[in-house]
Amino acid sequence: MGPISSYYESGTEICFAFTFLATHSLLKDREREMESKEAKPQVKKGLWRPEEDLILKTYVETHGEGNWSTVSKKSGLMRGGKSCRLRWKNYLRPNIKRGGMSQDEEDMIIRMHKLLGNRWSLIAGRLPGRTDNEVKNYWNTHLNKRCPSRKRTTMDSDPDGNQNNSKKASRSKRIRALNNSQPTEELEGKSQEKEEISAVSDAWIQHDAQSMNYYIESPMVPDISAAFVFDDEPFLAYWDSFVSFESLGCVNDW
DNA sequence: AAGGTGTACAACCGCCGATGT
DNA sequence: AACATCGGCGGTTGTACACCT
Structure with missing residues (x-):
């Protein structure tokens, strides 16, 4: 990960220092969304923000791994349990090695x-x-x-040309080129x-x-x-x- | 400079097996 | 036995950024 996320390694003190502010900020965000959208609990998607990472990391370090569905509720994160688990496993867990492969x-x-x-x-x-x-x-x-x-499977499985934007078409073209489209x-x-x-x-x-x-x-x-x-x-x-x-x-x- | 295209990788989705009730 | 929930996995998509024209 790039410079944005390298902050984790700077020490837990900073993590804790930011966590309060981050949690506060997220709860404010949630309040605003609840107000604006008639309060159907929503699961946030997309890229994780640094403050979300801090909250998750702090929570898991405190309470341990597991029960991911409750992690999102109790920590104030508006992410699905799976998303929390994946984020922890792939990026926040200790001893994750970042950077290019040797x-x-x-x-x-x-x-x-x-x-x-x-x-x-x-x-x-x-x-x-x-x-x-x-x-x-x-x-x-x-x-x-x-x-x-080697194939990448179902990318070729839509011969009807349902790709509705040029980027998708471009991607499929690229992948076909990589795979020689052979089963x-x-x-x-x-x-x-x-x-x-x-x-x-x-x-x-x-x-x-x-x-x-x-x-x-x-x-x-x-x-x-x-x-x-x-x-x-x-x-x-x-x-x-x-x-x-x-x-x-x-x-x-x- | 602007728009198109390619690349890398983060994140989501759907499925499945294990486990609990 | 049937159902629900959870966690894990592989495939796929989304997105930021670099590069090209």
């Missing part, structure tokens, strides 16, 4: 995507401080271009993937598969020096990944 992170994303497909939360679990949303965005904007036969089902794409010009070499896959095999043999004792570090992911995810390999037909090659 080469290592980029390599990891490519490798993991090759193995797991669009399992963004699993991939993000291997990248400390990165969120699934960030990984997904990074893939779609940076890395997808290198693997042009690639996860399973039937097995053979196609082998023909793809990809940034991931077969040697990588071999290496990754071997790393995973290690965990399968000894899942309770993960080796911290291994390629994959499972941060905050439940153990089940190991098997989840394994199943994914199986479905891609990788397992037989080990």
Whole structure:
């Protein structure tokens, strides 16, 4: 995030100092809206303002995560529970890493995507401080271009030309250009993937598969020096990944 | 300088599974 | 068993800004 949001890192004192003013300001806003619109409780949408971030951050730090629907009510935020949860998870949570991906992170994303497909939360679990949303965005904007036969699904599914503005049309055009508009089902794409010009070499896959095999043999004792570090992911995810390999037909090659 | 277009990423939506009642 | 609620996920859209013509 840019300079607007970097204020979080300047310390909680400032957060608390601003929170009172922010809350007051928001409550005033709400009063005004209630007055003007006959008071049907509305859920605010769109970009989060810094004062909203401060309120949410302070609230969660005080009361803990969870019960997101009540967070929005009790904190005075006029956001949906989901929106609060997403904002916290993706931006306000401690240890979120901002800024560009390092080469290592980029390599990891490519490798993991090759193995797991669009399992963004699993991939993000291997990248400390990165969120699934960030990984997904990074893939779609940076890395997808290198693997042009990967699809972005339903963007092409409206052949009637219902795009009612030029920007949408432009977006669809761009995305079509990226994807070559060819269907690639996860399973039937097995053979196609082998023909793809990809940034991931077969040697990588071999290496990754071997790393995973290690965990399968000894899942309770993960080796911290291994390629994959499972941060905050439940153990089940190991098997989840394994199943994914199986479905891609990788397992037989080990 | 102004308008169009492209890029990056924040945020929303709909679906689904888990859990509680 | 049926329903409601919540949280998580992936796909998609919205928007700010940079760049181009």
